[in-house]
Amino acid sequence: MNLTAILRPVCSAFLLAATLLAAPHAAQAATLPTPSAADNPASHPNFTVRVVGKGQPMLLIPGLTCPGAVWDETVAHYQKQYQCHIISLAGFGGTPAPASTNQLLRNVRDQLLAYIKTQKLQKPTIIGHSLGGFLALWLSSTQPEAAGPLVIVDSLPFLAAVQNPTLTAEAAKPMAEGIRQQMSSGKMTVAAARQMSATMMTDTARISQATRWSVASDPATVAQAYYDLMTTDLRPEVARIQQPVLVLGAWAAYKQYGSTKESTKAIFDQQYAKLPQHQVVMSEAGRHFLMWDDTQWFFSQTDAFLKQNPVARK
Template identity: 75%
Template sequence: MAYATSLRSICAAFFLSAAVLLPGPTAATTTTQALAPTPAERPAAHPNFTVQVVGKGRPVLLIPGLTCPGTVWNETVAHYQKQYQCHVISLAGFGGTAAPVSTDKLLQSVRDQLLAYIKTQKLNKPIVIGHSLGGFMALWMSSTQPEAVGPLVIVDSLPFIGAIQNPAATVEQVRPMAEGMRQQMSKGSANATQQRQMTASMVTDTARITQVTRWALQSDPATVAQAMYDMYTTDLRQDIARIQQPVLVLGAWAAYKAYGSTKESTRAIFTQQYAKLPQHRVEMSEAGKHFLMYDDTQWFFQLSDAFLKQNTVAAK
């Protein structure tokens, strides 16, 4: 059982690694990328995020993970913009964007504002593609208002990260640890070298490691700390039973081979956490680390393309 314990610990680490070593805020570094969003000021209606809309067709919301701005989806947008209208989300406080005015109930506020955005923009059951925290947010949105959201593509995320080490864990049991983590992370304590080492556990390509590290260093520690706390103290394992739409879950395991994990043992964690989700399929990448759209791009698009073709129709 030792290797299983290590596996759960390391799986938990991939959610933490982008944030736990965050330093204090640094000067933003300008990076030019194709399709890079240039968001205007956040409207009062959704102060916790900005949106860039690219392309035409059925609407798709793309939600990034912890510390990443919407530009993490550049290649995904380039792939889909001719057939889908991509609504690229950048969360406040991540990757150099201005921090939110308040972090009180941060992720719940993001959830509610995204659902309000869908309504005010009159988006008809938009597809939601979310990575890590973004995948968690997609599950939360869909389980809160099942009728508002279309099919989901969840990229390496779970309904309750607080239960990775102990499947029987409850929110109240996890809360003290989450509070300690929030206090530590909000102070910020690392340098670029330490952050890069942590990022290398989540993505393979050197240039990608540099970019993801830069985003982490540019993120607001208090915002990241609160987002992690909210994820650790929100258990969606029962709530996802309300989701009415089909869901594709893409998981990673290759980064944990050195700790004794296998594809089967990692899949078991996903299978257990998604047990209540009515219509879903779990697929595990052979080679990708946490950023599957970077590390296993062909596999990511192959599965996502087939899933969307099977489960969506063109917007009217």
């Protein structure tokens, strides 16, 4: 099975190549999120935060090239029950690029943990899509006491090992470096970006929006984020996560490559084998953007999980 065909639906990384367009200045930039009044953006230069709603805290972390607006429907669904902290990573979807991409995802992880602490968020529920799901796993395994229940939307602890479970982070570096260079080559076109988007969602308007976000993203930032994602193995680290985790997976997008629901779920089960409290549930028809593609199923699964795993107030 072709590696690109496997990786493409699991993570929106290949959509990122669309940031390398020949005419990036024509891209439509996304509206920048407004930090909350109590927030100090200088303390977390790698992301901005928009706060909506009241109640228990909830962090929503988007995937590669997507700003926090990817969670608009999710925020509308939860804002009466939760205080939603909507993250937009610097350099994605038209937001200004970070000053440095050195150790990019590690810095995002640390800044998210600092944000939780400084904002005094008591075990926030965290919902993360793709790269956002990876970051949710990473920050939770780094400081298990900091986070509440996790909802991981079509993401894995080690994306590079999808095809070869024995692969190590060190062994993945040459492949990841090659893809990082390819993403910086400027050969991708708008048409190709749209084609990639179409593999990860079904709605035409959504495809157009995702493509706009992709072409508005900063190439250096997304290339480094992808490299970090492909060379960081969290499979042993998730054993430290103390809170319950719901993993929502997609498989329909790569049915054409011979995958089945069972074979895809087996990949998820293997990667999450060391995670103590978790359940993996596969969407029947949704593609990578499950909150868009299988919305009612996404809400029903997440609602039931959060109801079963409430965070006790102090």
